[in-house]
Amino acid sequence: MGKIMTRMGDGFPVEMSESEIRSDLEAGTEDAADRGKIAPLSKEELQYLYDLFASPYRFVGVEPGNEIVLSYDGGALKITRAAVNVDRVQSMQIHEKILGADTIELGHVDYSFKPVKPIVGTEQTALEQTLAATHVPLFYGAMPNLGLYSQPDGPHPNPSELLPLGKIDAARESYEMSVEDAVKDIVFVASAMYESGADGINMDTTGAAGDPDFLAGLKAAEILKEKYPDICIELGMAAEFVLGLHGELEYHGNRLAGLYPHDQVKMAEKAGFTIFGPVVNIKTSRSIPWNLARAITFIKACCEVANIPIHANMGMGVGGVPMNPHPPIDVVSRASKAMVEICRLDGL
Amino acid sequence: MGDPLGMAISHAIASGMGGMRAAGDLVARMQMTRGMKIDQAKAYVADKLRVSVADLTDPVIMTEIREDLEIGSIYPLPGCAKGLEAKFRIAELLDIDINCIRRLKNKGWL
16 A cells, blocks of 8 residues: 555644554554553554545544534634634524534633633623523533632742742642632632523633642532532543642542543542543644544543543544644544544543 | 634534534433433433434434424524524423523523
């Protein structure tokens, strides 16, 4: 067989031989298995992936019957970000009626819970208008974004300044105070949106500021679930690995730093999340076959232990999708099909 | 991130259920309200609609069903249920609480 056209993790085209594709698939799954202490993909699964990359088609899709539902992060912002002059309610209608969205997601341009707090009434009105004009389930989405709670953006000393000075205890104390403040803001905003009629809350990019960020999300979900037993909360992660920026934070006796998706989902279930969205990051210097095999290995392990629906993150730069604002459809469709069919996903 | 054609549209066509073109929104509601996994959610919706699971992603069959049941469609005819009216019907059909409909009921408007 001649060369096979595929792409690198940054989206640029690359021609690879059959043996190079097979070698990258094997190396990708072994990397995930080694890091996550999980099973690598089977020979049959690797052959499935090879056949997918070797197929000549520009676009591929799942077999009938394997379709899943889609949820979005930052959905309201992606059309206006392209400088198309529509407001957020119209953007939601476009998602629903034109983009084939199974769910829609309203969010503020800053997309973090903290900046929404002082303008929550404006957001509630936009949400209520959207609910009146649409039919599919509506999430309100935002990030815990713990970075907004340290100086100069927030009240607490900046751990990134304290740590190089060796002030580890002070840095940890700052993170702990930030967690408490973030929990209050998440609960405040999510409560307002739920009481305005939102079908769900999407706590997105959780863990972006490491284990304190993840802990804030878990604690907030626990409070919200107790307050509103019927509430749907989706947890979208920021990365495949919870960074130990604090390093000693625990949730129900489990150390959060270092958790991979198959362990993260167990924390999500304990906190009362309804849907879990695992992330596996792209390595731009490696091929998409390497990245996709690696991502599927992590997500498959997560799906195997999950009791709640799994919506894998497959936006730009995660889940085997290139880190490029214009992801090419040849590799996006291959990643979409393979992730759904090998992992037996519930959604993306 | 990612432009809508590269991301949202590609995933919708490659592996999505089609939203309200078909029954994707209804299956999503069962995941969100009951925490159902995908196969269980599809089976539940198919049973409530009295169709096969395969029909749930067929836009021709589902448009007829959606119009008959008045649960919202892409091109709504005059007089057909839209927005909150359609969601009221969806809540009844799937035997679930839809938050914004419950809110209206609590106000005594329904």
